[in-house]
Amino acid sequence: MHYVRLLRPPATEQSRSHGQTLKLVLTIATDLGDSYLSPLAPIELSVLGASTKVDENGVSTTVPVNLTPQVGRPRWQAGMRVLKLDVPLPPQQQQQPISAIQIRPADGKLLALRTADVCADCKDGGKGLIVPVYVDMPPQDGSDARYLSFRSLRLPLTIEGNASVSYPVLQVEEEIGEARNLARHIWDGGLVAMSLIAEIGLAGNSVSGSALPILSGILRQSDGLPLNILELGCGVGILGIGITHVLGLLRPADNDSATDMPRPHVLMTDLPDAEERVRANIGRYLSSRTDERQRQQPLVDYENLDWGDGKNGTFGPNVHCHSWNLIVLSDCTYNVDTLPALVKTLSALHSHSASQAHVDGGKSCDTKILLATKPRHSSEKAAWKLMAADGWSVQEKVVLPLPVLHAEGQSVEVYLFSKV
Numbered sequence: 001m002h003y004v005r006l007l008r009p010p011a012t013e014q015s016r017s018h019g020q021t022l023k024l025v026l027t028i029a030t031d032l033g034d035s036y037l038s039p040l041a042p043i044e045l046s047v048l049g050a051s052t053k054v055d056e057n058g059v060s061t062t063v064p065v066n067l068t069p070q071v072g073r074p075r076w077q078a079g080m081r082v083l084k085l086d087v088p089l090p091p092q093q094q095q096q097p098i099s100a101i102q103i104r105p106a107d108g109k110l111l112a113l114r115t116a117d118v119c120a121d122c123k124d125g126g127k128g129l130i131v132p133v134y135v136d137m138p139p140q141d142g143s144d145a146r147y148l149s150f151r152s153l154r155l156p157l158t159i160e161g162n163a164s165v166s167y168p169v170l171q172v173e174e175e176i177g178e179a180r181n182l183a184r185h186i187w188d189g190g191l192v193a194m195s196l197i198a199e200i201g202l203a204g205n206s207v208s209g210s211a212l213p214i215l216s217g218i219l220r221q222s223d224g225l226p227l228n229i230l231e232l233g234c235g236v237g238i239l240g241i242g243i244t245h246v247l248g249l250l251r252p253a254d255n256d257s258a259t260d261m262p263r264p265h266v267l268m269t270d271l272p273d274a275e276e277r278v279r280a281n282i283g284r285y286l287s288s289r290t291d292e293r294q295r296q297q298p299l300v301d302y303e304n305l306d307w308g309d310g311k312n313g314t315f316g317p318n319v320h321c322h323s324w325n326l327i328v329l330s331d332c333t334y335n336v337d338t339l340p341a342l343v344k345t346l347s348a349l350h351s352h353s354a355s356q357a358h359v360d361g362g363k364s365c366d367t368k369i370l371l372a373t374k375p376r377h378s379s380e381k382a383a384w385k386l387m388a389a390d391g392w393s394v395q396e397k398v399v400l401p402l403p404v405l406h407a408e409g410q411s412v413e414v415y416l417f418s419k420v
């Protein structure tokens with residue numbers, strides 16, 4: 001999978017002859033930025049703007065504006081590492097300003113726009129080879145917002161959903177620039193695990209032939225018990241916030257039986273470096289949930305948790321005061337040096353949850369682990385040996401082929417572990 005990535009915040013330039021021009025510097029590379037897209041034939045790119053129109057009744061609608069330069073249409077071709085684009089902005093920009101732009105391949109067949117595109121093997125899967133980038137406009141000088149872009153993915157409607165309802169969308173911010181800071185970018189493991197959960201949870205799709213019944217049962221709270229989900233190494237929060245969104249959509253609106261159901265609770269954790277971005281993403285998610293079902297929504301929060309502390313059973317107050325039915329983590333097993341602390345943290349959380357069960361529903365809590373990883377090197381296998389040595393065994397597993405254009409096939413592996 002490749003991502004369109006802005007390397008610098010977009011800038012606007014005013015010239016007498018051409019009016020306002022948007023200056024973009026981008027690349028198309030893998031999540032780690034270690035390999036650039038190298039297509040067999042050049043790929044045409046589109047630049048789309050979103051403009052908000054307010055009618056005489058004060059109702060606002062988003063209107064798409066095609067900003068793609070028609071002369072010298074932008075293309076990405078093999079051998080490229082960076083592409084600079086000058087995009088003339090339409091003259092009506094003063095009255096109808098562009099609020100966001102999207103840069104994407106012009107050919108819709110290449111696009112990852114929906115979770116079903118990412119899980120290319122699911123029932124109605126497309127082939128999401130390239131993830132577009134979005135950026136809010138105008139860039140706000142002097143604030144962090146200038147250095148942020150976001151990804152946007154359409155989730156499926158629930159099985160009961162009806163086609164007249166608009167599709168739910170998940171937006172997650174990440175930093176502009178190369179993926180140097182691991183905690184401030186989206187990784188394939190998180191993107192795929194989130195898409196898998198959306199597809200099996202909301203659409204009831206089986207992905208790669210597997211419906212993961214135990215995981216589906218946990219998400220649907222089929223035992224009627226409180227559902228507390230803890231994420232380790234959440235990065236920008238795509239998996240935890242995606243799960244929160246899915247759990248919210250699974251809760252029926254204005255239904256007495258639903259109000260009796262305990263609200264699910266999702267707590268994301270990482271090192272302090274991740275905190276600002278994941279909190280901003282929680283805010284983005286919460287402000288997108290404006291319907292009256294708000295009171296039914298899962299609780300979502302963040303707290304720092306370093307595995308160096310977690311391995312000794314040292315947790316912050318939010319982790320400490322709950323038992324955790326499900327721990328999720330994606331792309332956290334690539335560094336063999338941190339694996340022993342990570343696995344010991346998982347086991348310490350299992351013991352802690354068993355001892356805390358009286359707090360959450362009074363039933364003994366058997367913590368399960370959902371681990372997603374895009375294998376990057378063979379030494380990662382050490383994680384599985386450490387898990388087995390600590391008594392963890394695999395209950396469910398699915399291997400999802402990752403859509404990749406003109407390059408060696410890749411995959412994301414998803415495991416559900418429980419303690420023997």
Ligand SMILES: C[S@@+](CC[C@H](N)C(=O)[O-])C[C@H]1O[C@@H](n2cnc3c(N)ncnc32)[C@H](O)[C@@H]1O
Nearest residue numbers: 183186187190233234235270271306307330331
């Ligand atoms: C490759 S990123 C994956 C981020 C996210 N899960 C995703 O899939 O997009 C690995 C994450 O693990 C976190 N991490 C690394 N060492 C850690 C530690 N000792 N304690 C807690 N988090 C850690 C990093 O800060 C980073 O956010």
